[in-house]
Amino acid sequence: MIDKGLIESENAAREDALRADYEALGDHLDRRGMDIGRVRDKVAAYGVAIPSWGVGTGGTRFARFPGPGEPRGIFDKLDDCGVIHQMTCATPSVSLHIPWDKAPAADLNAKAEEVGLGFDAMNSNTFQDHVGDPRSYKFGSLSHVDSSTRAQAIEHNLECIDIGKSIGSTALTVWIGDGSNFPGQTDFTRQFDRYLDAMKQVYAGLPDDWRLFTEHKIYEPAFYSTVVQDWGTNYLIAQELGEKAQCLVDLGHHAPTVNIEMIVARLIRFGKLGGFHFNDSKYGDDDLDTGSIDPFRLFLVFNELVEAEDRPGFAPAHMLDQSHNVTDPMESLMMSASEVRRAYAQALLVDRAALRGFQGDNDALMAAQTLKAAFRTDVEPILAMARMEAGGAIDPVAAFRASGYRAKVAAERAAVTGAGGGIV
Ligand code: LRH
Ligand code: MN
Ligand code: MN
Numbered sequence: 001m002i003d004k005g006l007i008e009s010e011n012a013a014r015e016d017a018l019r020a021d022y023e024a025l026g027d028h029l030d031r032r033g034m035d036i037g038r039v040r041d042k043v044a045a046y047g048v049a050i051p052s053w054g055v056g057t058g059g060t061r062f063a064r065f066p067g068p069g070e071p072r073g074i075f076d077k078l079d080d081c082g083v084i085h086q087m088t089c090a091t092p093s094v095s096l097h098i099p100w101d102k103a104p105a106a107d108l109n110a111k112a113e114e115v116g117l118g119f120d121a122m123n124s125n126t127f128q129d130h131v132g133d134p135r136s137y138k139f140g141s142l143s144h145v146d147s148s149t150r151a152q153a154i155e156h157n158l159e160c161i162d163i164g165k166s167i168g169s170t171a172l173t174v175w176i177g178d179g180s181n182f183p184g185q186t187d188f189t190r191q192f193d194r195y196l197d198a199m200k201q202v203y204a205g206l207p208d209d210w211r212l213f214t215e216h217k218i219y220e221p222a223f224y225s226t227v228v229q230d231w232g233t234n235y236l237i238a239q240e241l242g243e244k245a246q247c248l249v250d251l252g253h254h255a256p257t258v259n260i261e262m263i264v265a266r267l268i269r270f271g272k273l274g275g276f277h278f279n280d281s282k283y284g285d286d287d288l289d290t291g292s293i294d295p296f297r298l299f300l301v302f303n304e305l306v307e308a309e310d311r312p313g314f315a316p317a318h319m320l321d322q323s324h325n326v327t328d329p330m331e332s333l334m335m336s337a338s339e340v341r342r343a344y345a346q347a348l349l350v351d352r353a354a355l356r357g358f359q360g361d362n363d364a365l366m367a368a369q370t371l372k373a374a375f376r377t378d379v380e381p382i383l384a385m386a387r388m389e390a391g392g393a394i395d396p397v398a399a400f401r402a403s404g405y406r407a408k409v410a411a412e413r414a415a416v417t418g419a420g421g422g423i424v
Contacts, residue, residue: 049120058323068410082115127177179222246274275317291339
């Protein structure tokens, strides 16, 4: 972990300016009838989970270019995640991917406690073959034509639940690569029936207080069709499985022009929004840093979430799911956690009474301007104040760089070569 004194001295150099900016923003919001302290408190209570796989350098189908100090396994990953949380105070939990992060539960719990983190949703993986497994997932997993392959995939998901139970997780996220690459390769209906049947068996293994998230994705690695291709199919799955089943929306898993915020609104309306994998994209499942391409879209998603905040039982899970190819992954994750909080803070600033009035009057221009007024507000002083008051860094990346953490772990962790493609 990074020395507290370093964070304090980094903050000392920035605190006066922050207080001045915060006060000015407070006055400004006051004139708009908004209380800055309320927004700051809500932002401070908002956490987003880090994907364990995000702290290593990702890659593309073509190459992977690892950076210095790549984590050697789950315990290094947890160290890195702990530092990200220390800097941002915005990432209190980690989402594990099995079998990538398989380790004895007692060791995982001890490490998590040491670095001040908890565990979020478990992610199963039947889009790759696992060493020692007799069956291959080349032609599918939970929807495979062969029943013993399906049984193996079901067993893996049940094992993920078991691991999760022993580390305090309460959700399982299932994303499958199943689909087809050629018209005619599979029978859409029979394939979906096999998937539903398998998922019912996974669902049956869920503890009472768990949720099951299914994640849709339009394409890749299957390039003609995927079994869980869109939110409609995802919704049907959640309906078919039962109350504990909900839909997970990965922002990168849609066609480029799809209106994601509207999907979010629909899923909320029917109690089936399970959570998010936040990232950004320009073309497909690019897994770029959250808010790096289209921050307005992220804001519009949060606008729907804030609108729904008071619904009974409304508690979507928030996770990042990104792949970092050209940046230090820890820095990208720090920035992304801030981007998620930024979108949340901006959405909290929407004048909802005014918006509803303009909607009722069919005043499209003013309704749009109401959203824009919130989106245009620079909420950075709120984010920085929430971090500082929680013991984090006013400027997380600057403090992280000043700490020399990357050089330190690079000296301890053997360098890795870049052979092979990355993960999805
Ligand atoms: C699939 C996906 C899914 C996986 C992760 C590594 O594209 O978004 O969430 O578990 O990537
Ligand atoms: Mn995802
Ligand atoms: Mn993805």
